[in-house]
Amino acid sequence: MIDKDSIVKALIEEWASIDALVRELDEDQWASSTPCPGWSVHNVIAHIVGTELSLAGQTPPESDIDVSTLAHVHNDMGVLNEKWIQAFSHLSPAELIERFRTVTSDRARTLEAMSDEDFAAPSWTPAGQATYGRFMRIRVFDCWMHEQDIRDAIGTPGGMDTVAADYSVDEIVQGLGYIVGKLGKAPEGSSVTFDLTGNRPRRAHVDVTGRAQVVEELAGPATVTIALPTGDFTRLCGGRIDASAAVDRIEYLGDESLGLQIVQSLAFTK
Numbered sequence: 001m002i003d004k005d006s007i008v009k010a011l012i013e014e015w016a017s018i019d020a021l022v023r024e025l026d027e028d029q030w031a032s033s034t035p036c037p038g039w040s041v042h043n044v045i046a047h048i049v050g051t052e053l054s055l056a057g058q059t060p061p062e063s064d065i066d067v068s069t070l071a072h073v074h075n076d077m078g079v080l081n082e083k084w085i086q087a088f089s090h091l092s093p094a095e096l097i098e099r100f101r102t103v104t105s106d107r108a109r110t111l112e113a114m115s116d117e118d119f120a121a122p123s124w125t126p127a128g129q130a131t132y133g134r135f136m137r138i139r140v141f142d143c144w145m146h147e148q149d150i151r152d153a154i155g156t157p158g159g160m161d162t163v164a165a166d167y168s169v170d171e172i173v174q175g176l177g178y179i180v181g182k183l184g185k186a187p188e189g190s191s192v193t194f195d196l197t198g199n200r201p202r203r204a205h206v207d208v209t210g211r212a213q214v215v216e217e218l219a220g221p222a223t224v225t226i227a228l229p230t231g232d233f234t235r236l237c238g239g240r241i242d243a244s245a246a247v248d249r250i251e252y253l254g255d256e257s258l259g260l261q262i263v264q265s266l267a268f269t270k
Contacts, residue, residue, distance in 0.1 A: 002133035004119040007167070008111045011136060014143045014164040015104040018048070021150060021159075023097060030093045034149040035240035038072035041153050042096065043085050044146050049100050050084020051142070052107045060084045077126075111136065127175070140164050141171040145238050148231070152240070160231060161199050169196070169230060172237045173204045173214060175268060179237070181212025184262035186223075190255075192262060193222035196230040224254040226263060239267035 022030075022045060030042045039047070050060060060083035067073055067082035088096055119133035126138055144164040151157055159165060176194070180186045186208045194204045205222065207215045228236075232246040243250070243263045252259035 002119065002131065002137055004114065004116050004133060006163070007119075007133060007136050007140065008108070010163040010167055011111070011140050011143065012104075012108050013162065014140055014147065015100075015108070017159060017162065017164070018045075018143065018147050018150070019097065019101065021147060021156070022093075025093065025154065027093070029154045032153040034153040035235070036072075036146075036149055038070060039085075039149075041150050042089075042093065044149055045096055045100055046085045046088040046091075047081055048143060048146060049088060049096070049103050050081065051139075052103045053084070054080065055139075056103075056107060056110070060087050063087070137167055137171055141168040144168040145234065145240075148234065149240065152235075157231075165230075166200065168234060169202065172234060173202075176204055176206050177211070177213040179266060179268050180206040180262055181208055183268060184265040186212060186258065186262060190223040190258065191218050191220075192258075193218065193225040194233065195225055195227040196233055197227060198230045200230065202230075222254060224252055224256065224259040224262075226259045227251040227253070228263075233266075236263065236266040238269055242267075 022041065025041065031040050033040060034044055036044060053060075060080065063083050063086040065086065067086060068079050070082060073079055073082055088099065091099065114132075119131065119136070121132050123130060123132040123135050125131075125135040127134070144159065144162075145168065147159050151159060173194075180192050184192075186192060186206070188208060188210075190208045192206045192208075194206075196202050196204070205215050205218050206212055207218060228246065228250045232241070232249055235241045236243065236246065243260065250263060
């Protein structure tokens, strides 16, 4: 079960964190490239605004260009994202921030007015059919990841000690069975422990017996334990960096070749 009040509070706090991060940026910083291919800081904010407008039932205007031909657009969701980005491309940073504040304030009121039953209702999500509450936890994850994209673009680290960060790591950990088993191709009978370091350390275990799945504890020592900072873990899983960019900060205990194989396959979303 996902607690509605906690998720909504985390999302509102995350929007405030993004607002505080970008409100004083200069023109060059707004134009800076982020780890999201083809997107500047301006594009990232436009994407967040567009997504919230889509969730409010609006559709983007048709673009003057065929956005499906852009190199970084790979599917229908990418087309939708780019249409919103094109729709706001003419806005100055100040105008875009004002639009961001208006849209997120409207969405906050809508979410706060929803009942627990509304949050528990079945819903499509980017991770498949689940509940509306799960969808909103994914929104926390998506917005927090984009805050990290902006921070990387402007060289301002932070945002790792928040409830939104915790929920974002939760979202990734929930998918580690798929990541380790399907993407990482960990062999039958193996097990993996992720030892995430930083101000909010945590451990996550995956057992590959039959279908790989996240478990509370392993029956014995992990085949490999992968220790790395939480920030690197989230960026690797988000496809923002590859293993070579974090090689000096990753340690393996046990089967190092399996550990490297998994780390090189962590990216499950972009």
